[in-house]
Amino acid sequence: MDFDSLGNTSVVGLQWGDEGKGKIVDLLTEYFDLVVRYAGGANAGHTVRVGEEKFALHLMPSGILRPGVLNIIGPGVALDLEILSTEIDGLRKRGVAINDNLLISLRAHLVMPYHKKQDRLAEARLGDSRKIGTTAKGIGPCYADKALRMTALRVTDLCYPDEFREKLGEIISDRNRIFASLYDDSEPLDAKAIADQWLGYAERLRSHFADTTSVLNDAIADGKRILFEGAQGSLLDITHGTFPFVTSSTCTAAGVAAGAGVPPSAVQSYLGVVKAYCTRVGSGPFPTEQADATGDLIRERGHEYGTTTGRPRRCGWFDAFATRYSVLLGGITQIAVMHLDTLSTIGDLKICTGYRVGGKPLHTFPADIRELEHVEPVYETLPGWQEDISAATSFEALPIAARRYINRLEEVLGAPITIVSIGAERTATLHRSTALRVARGRSPAVSGRAGG
Numbered sequence: 287m288d289f290d291s292l293g294n295t296s297v298v299g300l301q302w303g304d305e306g307k308g309k310i311v312d313l314l315t316e317y318f319d320l321v322v323r324y325a326g327g328a329n330a331g332h333t334v335r336v337g338e339e340k341f342a343l344h345l346m347p348s349g350i351l352r353p354g355v356l357n358i359i360g361p362g363v364a365l366d367l368e369i370l371s372t373e374i375d376g377l378r379k380r381g382v383a384i385n386d387n388l389l390i391s392l393r394a395h396l397v398m399p400y401h402k403k404q405d406r407l408a409e410a411r412l413g414d415s416r417k418i419g420t421t422a423k424g425i426g427p428c429y430a431d432k433a434l435r436m437t438a439l440r441v442t443d444l445c446y447p448d449e450f451r452e453k454l455g456e457i458i459s460d461r462n463r464i465f466a467s468l469y470d471d472s473e474p475l476d477a478k479a480i481a482d483q484w485l486g487y488a489e490r491l492r493s494h495f496a497d498t499t500s501v502l503n504d505a506i507a508d509g510k511r512i513l514f515e516g517a518q519g520s521l522l523d524i525t526h527g528t529f530p531f532v533t534s535s536t537c538t539a540a541g542v543a544a545g546a547g548v549p550p551s552a553v554q555s556y557l558g559v560v561k562a563y564c565t566r567v568g569s570g571p572f573p574t575e576q577a578d579a580t581g582d583l584i585r586e587r588g589h590e591y592g593t594t595t596g597r598p599r600r601c602g603w604f605d606a607f608a609t610r611y612s613v614l615l616g617g618i619t620q621i622a623v624m625h626l627d628t629l630s631t632i633g634d635l636k637i638c639t640g641y642r643v644g645g646k647p648l649h650t651f652p653a654d655i656r657e658l659e660h661v662e663p664v665y666e667t668l669p670g671w672q673e674d675i676s677a678a679t680s681f682e683a684l685p686i687a688a689r690r691y692i693n694r695l696e697e698v699l700g701a702p703i704t705i706v707s708i709g710a711e712r713t714a715t716l717h718r719s720t721a722l723r724v725a726r727g728r729s730p731a732v733s734g735r736a737g738g
C-alpha cells in the first residue's frame with residue numbers, strides 16, 4: 287500500500303473492540319507526524335509489539351513508541367490521570383521518552399475516583415444477568431457528568447486549584463450521599479485526599495496540558511500528517527452499537543472530528559480494523575459466538591484475554607453482516623484484517639453473511655437487541671488451511687485457502703482489504719496491492735448498499 291498518499295487517516299475498529307488497532311497505529315505511525323486519541327479512555331487496551339517487547343497502552347497514544355512523533359490526548363477522551371501517570375512511569379522505566387512528544391487537551395474530561403466507584407456499584411447492583419460488563423474504568427459515569435455539565439471536571443479546571451477543591455468537595459459530598467442511600471455504601475470518599483492527589487498529577491503533568499485543538503489545526507495548516515487512533519469498535523458505539531451493551535462514546539468514524547477537534551474534511555481516509563474472526567468482552571448479543579470447543583480454540587490460539595481487565599473474551603466466527611454495517615456507517619476506505627494466523631489448523635471456517643429471523647432474511651442490522659438476540663446467522667463455509675502461515679512474506683505466498691478466505695471477506699465487506707496481519711510483530715504484516723485486484727477485473731472499492 288502507498289502509505290504516503292493516504293492523507294490524514296483514522297484507524298477505526300469495526301467489531302466490538304480489540305481488533306488490533308494498536309499494531310496498525312504503530313505500523314502506520316512511521317508515515318505520520320502526529321497520533322491523536324480522540325475517544326474513550328482507559329477502557330481501551332492497545333497492544334504493540336516492538337521486537338521482543340510488548341507494550342499494553344490504555345490512554346497513551348500508540349505513537350509514543352516512535353521517536354519524533356507528537357502524541358495528543360484529545361478533547362473527547364475521558365482522562366484518568368491516575369492511570370495515565372502510572373502508564374507514563376511504566377513507559378519511562380522501559381526507556382520510552384515522554385517529554386514534549388505528549389500533549390493533553392485542556393478540554394478533556396477527568397475520570398475521577400467516584401466515576402470508577404459508581405461504575406462498579408451500578409454493575410454490582412444490576413447483577414450478573416443484567417450488567418453491561420464494563421471495564422469498571424468509570425467511562426460511562428464520566429461521560430454522564432460531561433452531559434450533565436455542572437458536575438463535570440475537565441483538565442483545565444486543574445489550573446484553578448482553589449475552585450477545583452471547592453467544586454470537587456461539593457461533588458464528592460453529593461456522591462457519598464447517593465452511594466450510601468442507593469447502594470448501601472459505607473466507605474465515603476475523602477474529598478481532600480482526592481483533591482491533593484489530583485492537583486499533584488496536575489503539577490506533574492502541567493507542561494503537557496495544551497490547547498490541542500489549536501495545535502492540531504496549526505499542524506493541518508502546516509501540511510503535517512495526522513493519524514487518529516480510534517478506541518473501542520463501531521458495534522460498541524453509544525448511538526449505533528448494540529445498545530445498551532455499548533460504551534459511552536462515539537467510536538465510529540463519525541467521532542473523529544468531534545473528539546479530536548478538527549474539521550471533518552481534515553480526515554481523508556478511514557482505515558477499518560477487524561480480526562479474522564470475532565470477539566466480544568462483557569455482556570450483549572453476539573450472534574456468531576461459539577461457546578464451545580471452537581470458541582475455546584480461538585481464544586487459546588489468539589490469546590483472547592482482555593488487555594485492560596484480563597477477562598476471557600467471547601470468541602466466534604467472523605460476522606460479515608455486522609461488520610458490513612460498520613463499514614457503511616464509517617465510510618471505510620480500506621480494511622486491515624488481523625490475526626489471520628490464529629485461524630490456521632482450525633479446520634473449516636465460517637463467515638456469517640446474513641441474519642434470519644423466523645426463516646426470513648434481514649436486510650438491515652437490527653436496531654433492537656431483542657431482535658439481535660434471536661437472529662439466526664446464515665453461514666458460508668470455506669476450507670481452512672493446515673500450514674503455519676506466520677512466516678509468510680507476501681500475500682501471494684499464503685496458502686490458497688487463506689487467500690480465498692481474505693478475498694471472500696473483501697467481497698462481502700465491500701471495501702478493499704489492504705493489510706493482513708499474521709503475527710504480533712511489526713514484520714508479520716502482509717500488504718495487498720489494490721492494483722492487483724483491479725487487474726483481475728474486480729473493483730476494489732465497492733460502495734453503497736451491501737444488500738441483505
Ligand code: IMO
Nearest residue numbers: 303304329330331419420421517518533567568
Ligand atoms: P479497545 O480500544 C473491547 C467494552 C466493555 C463492555 C462495554 C462497556 O481495546 O478496542 P465501558 O468500560 O467502556 O463502559 O464498557 O464496552 N469495551 C471494550 N471491549 N475493547 C475495548 O477497547 C473496549 N472498551 C470498552 O468490555 O462490554
Ligand code: MG
Nearest residue numbers: 304330331593
Ligand atoms: Mg482492548
